[in-house]
Amino acid sequence: MFIYLPLIIVGVLLLITGILILLDYVFGGSSEKQITLNNDTKLTVTGDDFVLSTLAANKIFIPSACGGKATCGLCKFRLVDDVPKVKPTEEPFLSKEEIADGVRLSCQVKVKDKMKIILPESLLTAKEFKTVVTEIEELTYDIKRVRFELKDPKTVDFKPGQFMQIKVPGIDVIRAYSLASDPSHTNYVEMLIRLVPKGQATTYVHKALRVGDKAILTGPYGDFFLQEDSDKPIVCIAGGSGKAPIRSILFRLKEMGMSRKVQYFFGAKSLKDLYYTEEFEALQKEYPNFEYIPALSLPDENDNWTGEKGLITEVLDRKTGDLTDYEAYLCGSPGMIKACINVLNKHKIKTENVFFDEF
Ligand SMILES: Cc1cc2nc3c(=O)[nH]c(=O)nc-3n(C[C@H](O)[C@H](O)[C@H](O)COP(=O)(O)OP(=O)(O)OC[C@H]3O[C@@H](n4cnc5c(N)ncnc54)[C@H](O)[C@@H]3O)c2cc1C
Ligand code: FES
Structure with missing residues (x-):
């Protein structure tokens, strides 16, 4: 009898897993969910992932310099109705006013059916770009200029001062870098990347990234940019x-x-x-x-x-x-x-x- 015990345990575990998958499917996990964006756009999404990744899968890119680890605070969005309690991981990044106003971190809130979310219109123009590294230049002992030529789409419009995110090839971590290039050259962007000791992304860029490597960029993002209609010194x-x-x-x-x-x-x-x-x-x-x-x-x-x-x-x-x-x-x-x-x-x-x- 005892020799069958491991088989019986495995069988019971498989049965429980099957029931859980079925329940998840029937009660929402994998089923379709309706999201209303900025009061008018309706989105149908699947899965029960976080808002950040669910929107990214639907080509809506919220900035997320830490890649969803709740350490950058860039991925804020606003919920209308049914606002979840703020998590301890979100608290350091949200002011009292933001919390009261329904602002949360999209990497910490799971997507729900009939969710109503508000995002700044400027974010809705952020895109995903397939790029190739065409130049790497050592500017100092710890800063490199990297040029990414845009392949698909082939051009980007950004305001001088804004940043983009790179999914670092080879290690797939996401990090934000300001654009250092001339905004009138729309077929490439350049970043100046400083080596952070033991930093994941920057160690890869400085030690392993090569001309010819492919990389995915998203953006442009950010409200730090030149006020072009001003004439102030x-x-x-x-x-x-x-x-x-x-x-x-x-x-x-x-x-x-x-x-x-x-x-x-x-x-x-x-x-x-x-x-x-x-x-x-x-x-x-x-x-x-x-x-x-x-x-x-x-x-x-x-x-x-x-x-x-x-x-x-x-x-x-x-x-x-x-x-x-x-x-x-x-x-x-x-x-x-x-x-x-x-x-x-x-x-x-x-x-x-x-x-x-x-x-
Ligand atoms: C909007 C925005 C624009 C940015 N633009 C640039 C840019 O133009 N050029 C650039 O080089 N970086 C820029 N950064 C920083 C960049 O996104 C990364 O945080 C940085 O390159 C470190 O990444 P990493 O993966 O190498 O280090 P990680 O693996 O994330 O961190 C390793 C360790 O270093 C510490 N650390 C993280 N960042 C820094 C830092 N900057 N200085 C010192 N210690 C740090 C962490 O606390 C951690 O202990 C920008 C960040 C933001 C949010
Ligand atoms: S992605 Fe960095 S805090 Fe959410």
């Missing part, structure tokens, strides 16, 4: 790979004739962290309205650095006057951005004229 501030979206913004300003006064502060530690120096110095020579101000906080003795020295906040404080009528575009680490905004506030910038992306 501009202060740009960046550190590290934060140079990426500012480069794209400067391409556009150049195309517009650089009629606005632009001061660009770039903070780095030492000379080996500076890049695109010649490109921005050439721009400075061409346009008297544009000033490039690289600053080193810890130059090496051998750097023979004669430019600005000190933290970027100190240099910004020294070199700017009254900023009441200015716009500011900042990109870098959260700490750098917070400290720089304090300096901008000291110089009377208006909060509504400060735009930033932190990473």
Whole structure:
């Protein structure tokens, strides 16, 4: 009798699994569900996955820089009616007002029948692009420029400052990168990718990605972009790979004739962290309205650095006057951005004229 016991246990487990699959099918798991998007679009979806992946399967791409692990907070959406209790994983990313307003993380909420969801219209234009890596350039010891040529669709329209997501080939993790290229070149995009020690995506990009590799991109995303209908003078501030979206913004300003006064502060530690120096110095020579101000906080003795020295906040404080009528575009680490905004506030910038992306 005992020799049959394992067989009996396996049989019972298989029977329970079969019943569960059947119940799941009958009571909703695999059945069709109706979703209403932005009060009018009706979507029929299947499965009981999370809203993020379910919408992606239906070609609606919500930004998700952490790939659904509840660590980036980018995948917000709003639910109308039947709003689930906020999960502890969502709490760090949602304000009290957002929670009360039905905002949740789409990677944490499972799709339900008759769900009514609201997404910003700007997200509905994000697409999936099949691309091929056509250039990889080492800009510094830890930053690479990667060009992705778009194959299907073949062109993209993005606003300078926006970002796209890449499903890193080979490891399939999803990460967000700002677009560093000229927005008027619509058949490719470029990203400046800084190696993060032990970082999954960046280690792959720096050590294994090769010209000719295929990659899937989605986007464009983000509300950090150049206000093109403004004529206010501009202060740009960046550190590290934060140079990426500012480069794209400067391409556009150049195309517009650089009629606005632009001061660009770039903070780095030492000379080996500076890049695109010649490109921005050439721009400075061409346009008297544009000033490039690289600053080193810890130059090496051998750097023979004669430019600005000190933290970027100190240099910004020294070199700017009254900023009441200015716009500011900042990109870098959260700490750098917070400290720089304090300096901008000291110089009377208006909060509504400060735009930033932190990473
Ligand atoms: C909107 C947006 C735009 C971005 N644009 C760019 C860009 O233009 N260029 C760019 O290089 N990156 C950019 N990033 C950051 C990028 O998405 C990744 O987070 C970063 O490249 C690390 O990915 P990883 O997989 O290598 O590291 P992970 O495997 O995700 O992380 C490894 C470890 O490093 C830590 N870590 C994660 N990110 C950083 C970081 N940035 N600095 C220090 N430690 C970190 C993590 O806490 C973790 O402990 C952007 C992020 C966002 C949200
Ligand atoms: S995808 Fe990053 S928090 Fe949801």
